Amino acid sequence: MSAYMKTVSSKLATLAAVAVCAVALLLAGTPRSLALIEIDITQGNVEPMPIAVADFIGSSEKDRQFGQDIAGVINGNLQRSGLFRPLGRDAHIEKISSFDAAPRFGDWRIIKAQALVTGRIALQSDGRLKAEFRLWDVFAQTQLTGFQFFTTPRNWRRIGHLISDAVYQRLTGEKGYFDSRVVFIEETGPKDQRVKRLAMMDQDGANLRRLTNGDHLVLTPRFNPKSQQITYMSYAGRKPRVYLYNIETGQREIVGDFQGMTFAPRFSPDGRQVIMSWQRDGDGNANIYTMDLRSRKIRRLTNTPAIDTGPSYSPDGKQIVFESDRGGSQQIYVMNSDGSGQQRISFGKGRYSTPVWSPRGDMIAFTKLLSRRFLIGVMRRDGSGERILTEGYHNEGPTWSPNGRVLLFFRESRGERGGPKLWSVDLTGYNEQEVETSNFASDPAWSPLMN
Amino acid sequence: MRWSVSISSLIHVALLASAVVVLPDPEEFEVTTSEAVPVEIISEEEVPKPVPPEKPPEEAKKPEPPKLEPPKPEPKQEVAALPPKPEPEPTPKPDPVEEPPQEKPVEEKPPEPKPEAKPETPDPLKKLIESHKLPQKKPKAPKRPKEKPPERFDDTINALLNKLPDETSAPLPDVTEETEPTDTPRTAAVSQSGTQLEREQIAEIVRAKMSQCWNPPAALKDAHNLKVTFNLAFDRSGGFARAPQSETAVSDSITRAAVESARRALMRCAPYPLPEETYDVWKDMVLNFRPITMF
Numbered sequence: 001m002s003a004y005m006k007t008v009s010s011k012l013a014t015l016a017a018v019a020v021c022a023v024a025l026l027l028a029g030t031p032r033s034l035a036l037i038e039i040d041i042t043q044g045n046v047e048p049m050p051i052a053v054a055d056f057i058g059s060s061e062k063d064r065q066f067g068q069d070i071a072g073v074i075n076g077n078l079q080r081s082g083l084f085r086p087l088g089r090d091a092h093i094e095k096i097s098s099f100d101a102a103p104r105f106g107d108w109r110i111i112k113a114q115a116l117v118t119g120r121i122a123l124q125s126d127g128r129l130k131a132e133f134r135l136w137d138v139f140a141q142t143q144l145t146g147f148q149f150f151t152t153p154r155n156w157r158r159i160g161h162l163i164s165d166a167v168y169q170r171l172t173g174e175k176g177y178f179d180s181r182v183v184f185i186e187e188t189g190p191k192d193q194r195v196k197r198l199a200m201m202d203q204d205g206a207n208l209r210r211l212t213n214g215d216h217l218v219l220t221p222r223f224n225p226k227s228q229q230i231t232y233m234s235y236a237g238r239k240p241r242v243y244l245y246n247i248e249t250g251q252r253e254i255v256g257d258f259q260g261m262t263f264a265p266r267f268s269p270d271g272r273q274v275i276m277s278w279q280r281d282g283d284g285n286a287n288i289y290t291m292d293l294r295s296r297k298i299r300r301l302t303n304t305p306a307i308d309t310g311p312s313y314s315p316d317g318k319q320i321v322f323e324s325d326r327g328g329s330q331q332i333y334v335m336n337s338d339g340s341g342q343q344r345i346s347f348g349k350g351r352y353s354t355p356v357w358s359p360r361g362d363m364i365a366f367t368k369l370l371s372r373r374f375l376i377g378v379m380r381r382d383g384s385g386e387r388i389l390t391e392g393y394h395n396e397g398p399t400w401s402p403n404g405r406v407l408l409f410f411r412e413s414r415g416e417r418g419g420p421k422l423w424s425v426d427l428t429g430y431n432e433q434e435v436e437t438s439n440f441a442s443d444p445a446w447s448p449l450m451n
Numbered sequence: 452m453r454w455s456v457s458i459s460s461l462i463h464v465a466l467l468a469s470a471v472v473v474l475p476d477p478e479e480f481e482v483t484t485s486e487a488v489p490v491e492i493i494s495e496e497e498v499p500k501p502v503p504p505e506k507p508p509e510e511a512k513k514p515e516p517p518k519l520e521p522p523k524p525e526p527k528q529e530v531a532a533l534p535p536k537p538e539p540e541p542t543p544k545p546d547p548v549e550e551p552p553q554e555k556p557v558e559e560k561p562p563e564p565k566p567e568a569k570p571e572t573p574d575p576l577k578k579l580i581e582s583h584k585l586p587q588k589k590p591k592a593p594k595r596p597k598e599k600p601p602e603r604f605d606d607t608i609n610a611l612l613n614k615l616p617d618e619t620s621a622p623l624p625d626v627t628e629e630t631e632p633t634d635t636p637r638t639a640a641v642s643q644s645g646t647q648l649e650r651e652q653i654a655e656i657v658r659a660k661m662s663q664c665w666n667p668p669a670a671l672k673d674a675h676n677l678k679v680t681f682n683l684a685f686d687r688s689g690g691f692a693r694a695p696q697s698e699t700a701v702s703d704s705i706t707r708a709a710v711e712s713a714r715r716a717l718m719r720c721a722p723y724p725l726p727e728e729t730y731d732v733w734k735d736m737v738l739n740f741r742p743i744t745m746f
Contacts, residue, residue, distance in 0.1 A: 038737040039654045044665035044716070114666065114715055132498050137711060139718040144711070146498030172668045173708030 048085040049171065050112050051078060054096040054103075055089060056119035056131070066156055067121040070131065073160025074117065074167070076204060077178045080424075081168065081406075082431030087113055099132060108138045115144070117167060129153045133163050135170055145170045157206055162451070177401035178203060181447040182408065183221045183230055186210065187419060187440035194440075198232060200247070203401075203446070205436050211245065220264060220397075221245075223447040226271030230445075231255065233263045242276050244293075256291045256298060264309045269317045275301075277309040288322055288339075301339035312364075313337070314357045314381070321345075321355040321364050321381075332366060332383070345383030350375075354397055357381075359448075360404035363427075367396045367409075376409050378427065389429040399446045408435065410442040649729045656725055657738070665716035667742035668708040679709045679740040681717065687730055689722035713740040 053074050056067030071089075078084035094107040099120035108116050119133035132148040145166055149159050158179060165176030186199040186208075195214040198221055201207055211230075212218055219240075221232035228247040233240050242255040242265040255265065255274050260283070265276040272293055279286040288302045288311045302308040306326035313320055321334050332346035332355045346352045350370030357364055361381070368375045368388070375391040376398050394412035401408070405427055410420040419440035425432040435441075679699045684692040695717040701707045717738070725733050 036735050036737050037650055037653060037733055038739065039657055040739045040741060041658060041661045041665065041713075042741045043658065043662040044667035044712075044742065045663055047666065049666040109719075114719070134498055137715060139715040140711065143500045146500070148496055148498050169704060171708060171712075173703070173705030174668075 048083055049114050050087055051084045051115045051117070051167075051171075052087045052092060052108055052111065052113040053078070053117040054092060054094075054119070056121050056133070057096055057099060058121040060123070063121040063123055066123075066129065066131075066153070067119065070119070070121065070156060070160040070163070071117075073157055073204070074164045077161065077164035078167065080204070080433065082426055083168075083172060087111055099134070102141070102143075103136060105136070105138050105141045108136075113138050115167070115171060117163070119163070123153065124150070127152070129156060129159070131156075131159045131163075133166075135167050157202065158450075161202070161204075165449070174405065175403045175449070177403045177406065177446075177449065179450050180402050181223075181450070182399075182422075182435075182444050183211075183223060183447065184410075184422060184437075184444040185218060185221065185442045186437070187442060188214075191416060191419065198230070198245070199441075201437070208438070211247070211250075220443055220445075222266045222445045224267045224271045225269055225448045226267075229267075229271070231265040231267060231274055233265060242274065244274070255293075256296065261286075262289075264311065266312055268313050269315055275311045275313065275320065277307075277311070288320070299339075301335065302342065308333075310354050312355055312357045315359050315361045319357075319381075321357055323353050323355055330369075332364065332379075334381070345381075346379070346386075347383065348386055356398055356400060358400050358404040359402055363404065365398040365400065365407055367398065376407065376425070378407075387429070389425045389427070390423070390432055395423075397443055399444050401446055402449045408444045408446055410444060412442075649726075649732050653725060653729065653733045653736075656723060657736070660720040660723060661716055661738075661740075664720040665740070666712055667740070668705070668712050677706065677709055677742055679706070679713050681713060681738045681740070683717070683736045683738060685723070685725070685730075685734050685736065687727060689725045691717075691721055692734075694718075709740065709742060712742075713738075716740075 053071045055064070055071045058064040058067045075086040078086050091111050092107075093111060094104045096103060096118050099118060103116055103118060114137075116136040116138055117133055118136065119131065122130045124130055128150050129152065130148065130150050132146070134146040135144045136142070137144050147163075147166060149162060151159060161179040164178040168174075168176035168178070180203045181200055182203055183198065183200045186197045187194045188197075189195045196217055196219075197214040198211040198218045200209050200211060212234075216234050216236040218235075219233045221230050223230060230245045230247060232243055232245065234243050235241075236243070237254070240261045240263050241258070242262040243252050244255055245252045255262065255276070258278050258280075260278060260280040262276050262278050263286075265274050267274060268290070273290045274293065275288065275290045277286040278289045285305050286307045286309055287300060287304065288308050290299045290301065291297070292299075301311075301320070302322070302324070304324065304326045306324050308322055308324045308326070311320050311322040318337055319334055320337055321332060323330050324333050325331075326333075327344060330351040330353050331344050332352045333342055333344050335342040345364075346366070348368070350368050352366050352368050354367045355364050356366070358378075363378045364381060365376065365378050368377055373391055373393065374395045375388045376395045377386060377388040379386040389407065390409075392411060393414055395409055396412070398407045398409045400406070406424055407426075408422060408424050411423050412418065412420045420442035422435040422437060422441045422444050423432060424435055435444075679697060681695050681697050683695055686692045695714055697710045697714065699706060699710055701710055
């Protein structure tokens with residue numbers, strides 16, 4: 001593949017021409033035929049793929065209930081991804097009765113399903129839940145993949161997410177993102193007296209948990225990519241400071257012993273360092289520092305009389321994107337992870353902030369202030385190909401799904417009763433939707449995949 | 452009076468004391484340790500394929516196994532025992548889905564005891580094609596600035612997908628009107644069978660069918676580098692004389708997904724309403740699927 005890509009990438013320039021002329025009829029000199037007609041297909045159907053998720057079968061009422069619920073989680077995930085269109089079970093003709101026999105593919109073709117998920121649930125005598133599934137290609141009439149899982153029954157939603165990820169990966173070729181969580185700031189109370197709590201939920205909004213009690217302002221929570229740890233900024237000590245929080249133990253600590261304010265923290269991809277901004281007491285400027293979490297060693301990366309903040313590592317850890325107003329207005333810059341080679345990459349109109357490097361490395365998401373509107377956009381790592389995915393009165397704080405395919409951000413609504421809510425949009429800019437939360441929510445951060 | 456004062460003060464003290472005792476230090480806000488769902492709890496293994504369906508009444512077509520790789524025998528025909536595959540995945544792997552080592556065996560399907568593809572297309576398929584008119588509601592591009600040839604194809608896509616509020620900003624390349632390829636095909640070789648018109652007509656039919664039936668895998672990072680090639684042999688009725696075969700070597704999950712999506716599209720669209728009088732022109736065909744317009 002890579003060799004192939006290399007040869008192809010050298011032809012990138014000509015590719016545009018090829019693409020515009022979709023049909024190229026070429027003489028292919030294959031020996032078994034004198035003359036072949038050769039056709040390029042570049043246009044597909046951009047409709048989401050119709051897929052059927054049959055209720056998972058089970059031998060007891062309880063099993064079947066789990067089966068239905070898990071199928072519901074899978075349907076919800078696939079639907080929200082925008083890439084699939086789950087067919088309602090009322091449309092299903094075949095009622096799956098056996099997990100071990102092939103389904104009647106014809107029945108599924110008639111309702112236009114291209115893929116089918118079947119499954120079986122069995123509560124074990126030791127109290128564990130056993131869940132199996134198969135993904136079928138309805139047209140090729142083959143099983144594409146299949147797994148079985150054992151877990152405690154209260155983990156049943158995760159089973160649904162794991163199966164969703166397996167289906168997603170098999171059919172799109174890219175990793176899924178469903179078995180993940182989102183940490184965010186839950187906001188309650190009137191606008192001038194908001195109580196802000198650190199909260200966490202599953203990627204689909206289920207299993208909400210509040211991690212702080214709202215006594216202190218908390219902002220910008222971020223997941224450690226390698227462990228059950230969050231870093232965030234809090235005013236607990238009256239001054240904004242960067243904290244670490246262990247999800248499993250509830251333990252928290254201040255990062256480093258900095259005189260002044262520390263803010264905008266993020267972990268390095270290996271989870272061993274926190275990168276953040278430090279504004280010393282009496283200074284009007286902020287610079288970017290890293291702290292090694294084991295050795296507690298601090299390293300200064302930028303040194304300007306400007307505000308350098310919002311640092312975010314590339315997934316390989318070699319580069320850092322950040323925002324700075326050193327050139328007069330807030331723009332996006334990239335530097336090497338040792339602070340060398342600082343270079344501006346955003347040159348569009350408006351002000352840029354909160355850059356975030358995509359987990360798959362090819363894109364940088366950002367917030368952009370333009371004509372008094374806040375937009376969420378992406379650009380390539382060199383700043384080219386800027387594209388706005390969503391715009392409006394106030395959008396802010398993008399965070400990537402673990403596969404780099406979807407962005408979560410918060411959108412503030414106007415007015416006395418207005419407030420922030422979480423929204424998602426995929427890389428194409430379509431499929432924008434609200435993530436339902438019971439209260440106002442801001443500052444989302446997506447976790448890596450949990451397994 | 453004294454009493455009430457002392458009672459009052461006692462109650463005050465008690466209240467204060469209880470506040471100290473009862474109200475926890477905010478810094479020590481407790482979190483239930485059950486928060487974390489240990490990943491280790493979930494074990495997974497692969498589910499082997501079930502017994503191939505005994506009575507496939509309408510399933511005439513089975514994709515032939517690609518010849519490139521040696522076919523791997525299926526370890527088990529029964530699920531009942533559910534033994535792990537030769538490459539067992541002991542316990543929670545970092546990844547629930549198959550990893551590269553497994554991918555090859557999965558892609559190269561062992562030859563299954565299936566009837567070879569028949570020339571005639573079965574009826575249900577035909578019906579399906581007829582009834583199958585998907586609503587063509589493509590997402591509208593929010594904005595199409597005026598013409599200028601795009602420098603890079605994905606810049607074109609970028610620009611089309613760009614949701615800028617007003618025309619002011621953005622260092623974007625301008626876009627040509629046609630995101631869709633032009634309809635005029637370009638003939639590269641003269642020595643083909645059939646007249647150019649005939650070949651254009653054929654290409655037109657196939658392309659129209661594919662634009663209906665093909666759901667290219669979206670979300671591809673390097674989609675513009677991807678090309679999936681199929682060698683097709685048709686019978687006179689426009690069905691497949693043999694199951695569609697891909698020439699593309701499957702080296703990763705993205706290519707595999709692309710190959711499978713193309714194969715699904717081909718089978719879903721059959722038969723093809725190709726003109727019988729030019730059968731010699733289209734009885735053998737090469738289709739190149741390029742999901743470049745998707746992300």
